Amino acid sequence: xxxxxxxxxxxxxxxxxxxxxxxxxxxxxxxxxxxxxxxxxxxxxxxxxxxxxxxxxxxxxxxxxxxxxxxxxxxxxxxxxxxxxxxxxxxxxxxxxxxxxxxxxxxxxxxxxxxxxxxxxxxxxxxxxxxxxxxxxxxxxxxxxxxxxxxxxxxxxxxxxxxxxxxxxxxxxxxxxxxxxxxxxxxxxxxxxxxxxxxxxxxxxxxxxxxxxxxxxxxxxxxxxxxxxxxxxxxxxxxxxxxxxxxxxxxxxxxxxxxxxxxxxxxxxxx
Amino acid sequence: xxxxxxxxxxxxxxxxxxxxxxxxxxxxxxxxxxxxxxxxxxxxxxxxxxxxxxxxxxxxxxxxxxxxxxxxxxxxxxxxxxxxxxxxxxxxxxxxxxxxxxxxxxxxxxxxxxxxxxxxxxxxxxxxxxxxxxxxxxxxxxxxxxxxxxxxxxxxxxxxxxxxxxxxxxxxxxxxxxxxxxxxxxxxxxxxxxxxxxxxxxxxxxxxxxxxxxxxxxxxxxxxxxxxxxxxxxxxxxxxxxxxxxxxxxxxxxxxxxxxxxxxxxxxxxxxxxxxxx
Numbered sequence: 385x386x387x388x389x390x391x392x393x394x395x396x397x398x399x400x401x402x403x404x405x406x407x408x409x410x411x412x413x414x415x416x417x418x419x420x421x422x423x424x425x426x427x428x429x430x431x432x433x434x435x436x437x438x439x440x441x442x443x444x445x446x447x448x449x450x451x452x453x454x455x456x457x458x459x460x461x462x463x464x465x466x467x468x469x470x471x472x473x474x475x476x477x478x479x480x481x482x483x484x485x486x487x488x489x490x491x492x493x494x495x496x497x498x499x500x501x502x503x504x505x506x507x508x509x510x511x512x513x514x515x516x517x518x519x520x521x522x523x524x525x526x527x528x529x530x531x532x533x534x535x536x537x538x539x540x541x542x543x544x545x546x547x548x549x550x551x552x553x554x555x556x557x558x559x560x561x562x563x564x565x566x567x568x569x570x571x572x573x574x575x576x577x578x579x580x581x582x583x584x585x586x587x588x589x590x591x592x593x594x595x596x597x598x599x600x601x602x603x604x605x606x607x608x609x610x611x612x613x614x615x616x617x618x619x620x621x622x623x624x625x626x627x628x629x630x631x632x633x634x635x636x637x638x639x640x641x642x643x644x645x646x647x648x649x650x651x652x653x654x655x
Numbered sequence: 656x657x658x659x660x661x662x663x664x665x666x667x668x669x670x671x672x673x674x675x676x677x678x679x680x681x682x683x684x685x686x687x688x689x690x691x692x693x694x695x696x697x698x699x700x701x702x703x704x705x706x707x708x709x710x711x712x713x714x715x716x717x718x719x720x721x722x723x724x725x726x727x728x729x730x731x732x733x734x735x736x737x738x739x740x741x742x743x744x745x746x747x748x749x750x751x752x753x754x755x756x757x758x759x760x761x762x763x764x765x766x767x768x769x770x771x772x773x774x775x776x777x778x779x780x781x782x783x784x785x786x787x788x789x790x791x792x793x794x795x796x797x798x799x800x801x802x803x804x805x806x807x808x809x810x811x812x813x814x815x816x817x818x819x820x821x822x823x824x825x826x827x828x829x830x831x832x833x834x835x836x837x838x839x840x841x842x843x844x845x846x847x848x849x850x851x852x853x854x855x856x857x858x859x860x861x862x863x864x865x866x867x868x869x870x871x872x873x874x875x876x877x878x879x880x881x882x883x884x885x886x887x888x889x890x891x892x893x894x895x896x897x898x899x900x901x902x903x904x905x906x907x908x909x910x911x912x913x914x915x916x917x918x919x920x921x922x923x924x925x926x927x928x929x930x931x932x933x
Contacts, residue, residue: 414755417751418751418752418755421747421748421749421751421752422752424745424748425745425748425749425752425808425809425812425889426809428745428807428808428889429805429807429808429809430805430807433804433805434804434805434809437803437804440802440803441803444799444802444803464705468702468705468706471698471702472699472702472703472706508915508918508919508922509915511918512878512914512915512918512919513878513881513911513914513915514878514879514881514882516794516882516885517881517882517892517895517911520885520895520896520899521723521899521907524719524899524900524902525716525719525720525723526712526713526716526720527709527712527713527716529707529709530706530707531706531708531709531713577678581678584681588681600792601792603792603795604792604794604795607794607885607886608885617795621798633791633795636790636791636795637790637791640790641790
């Protein structure tokens with residue numbers, strides 16, 4: 385205290401010297417890594433095409449307008465397929481994700497040493513792999529079509545739904561479950577009357593949220609042959625029919641806005 | 656049956672207790688509840704009925720499915736190691752580059768999209784950019800960027816940066832909107848100019864969240880970088896696609912295991928960093 389009073393006032397600093405050095409060092413390392421990565425990417429880029437890009441973009445833009453509205457008659461069925469892929473896929477995912485979530489939650493799993501790690505592995509594998517890659521795999525196994533899309537969407541969604549659901553299960557109020565078990569309820573009854581009512585709002589919210597995401601993802605699954613509107617997108621791109629591409633993009637945009645609106649409404653009603 | 660508390664007490668008063676109890680329904684309005692159920696049944700009937708399932712094809716495919724599962728048990732890392740390592744390294748580089756570019760662009764847009772900082776025209780403009788970036792899947796953007804910028808990782812980097820903007824700016828803007836006003840006001844009361852107000856009043860409040868979000872986005876960008884390769888935008892996706900096309904399931908399994916492993920590792924590290932920051 386006396387030292388602070390006697391010496392000349394120090395200029396205020398956010399960090400002390402060591403922290404400052406550490407932060408500079410981290411910034412330096414980060415910048416060096418970024419520059420190195422950028423250099424590598426720059427080396428494998430044909431810069432001639434990039435300098436040419438504005439002209440190409442303008443060219444494609446001019447070809448995309450106006451959209452070919454008459455093409456819509458061929459798009460309604462794929463659009464219906466797309467919505468089905470997302471909806472049925474989400475339902476299948478829920479069926480598979482609920483047991484996984486109960487096995488993964490610390491307070492409901494039968495064994496934290498053996499069952500829980502397996503459930504967590506299922507969740508991580510499902511989440512790490514994009515639905516498009518699942519679709520690629522399933523198309524090569526069960527053939528192209530809507531079924532491959534549905535299975536891909538459901539496999540991809542398991543991880544997401546299970547993860548959020550098991551977090552909700554871990555946060556439940558224990559007293560309610562205890563009250564139910566004090567009446568002499570069996571394990572199943574505890575589950576139905578003690579735990580289910582507590583996680584139901586979260587569960588409904590998660591399901592609708594995932595359905596919204598699945599609508600977005602299912603619009604592109606057709607690109608690898610798994611049915612839906614992506615199939616038409618791929619076909620139109622292959623023949624460079626840009627006016628059709630525009631129409632498909634507009635349709636996808638409208639579908640996404642619609643699903644987001646529905647999911648926002650439902651989540652608003654629940655919470 | 657809907658049992659309200661009133662009806663229960665009145666029943667208790669009238670000699671006999673109810674013999675059975677049912678939990679209250681989740682959706683209270685019976686018309687809405689039964690309507691939704693009926694709609695669901697009708698929808699399932701229509702959609703599943705129209706599903707064309709080629710059972711013989713699926714049956715034939717089971718063989719290949721078993722082969723894939725077998726491939727997962729015995730992943731073949733060595734066979735195409737040079738292709739795999741090249742693809743993974745390229746994916747990692749794309750991830751780093753696109754996340755850095757994404758953060759750099761989304762910070763100003765995030766500030767612009769916060770209704771308590773930005774004037775209305777800027778707010779609307781930034782919100783429009785966010786909406787545009789969030790509406791289209793990475794893969795669609797990648798297709799367009801490959802057409803415009805040519806094949807290669809640059810198209811992938813631009814795609815992922817573009818996708819990061821929507822994600823980061825939106826969440827950042829929400830965080831700025833819910834910040835503590837009094838701190839920012841205190842800095843303003845010292846007579847600081849605008850940039851000092853942002854730097855000392857607003858930035859320290861959102862920094863932990865920004866770091867958390869950036870790490871999360873780094874994860875997502877790595878996963879997505881595996882996908883944009885399918886349309887020629889660089890990364891491991893092209894190798895994966897080739898492996899599937901040639902029915903080399905052991906190589907494909909090796910790639911998928913690598914992706915899962917890297918995602919797990921990065922989730923673990925980012926969880927560690929986030930716990931330290933917050």
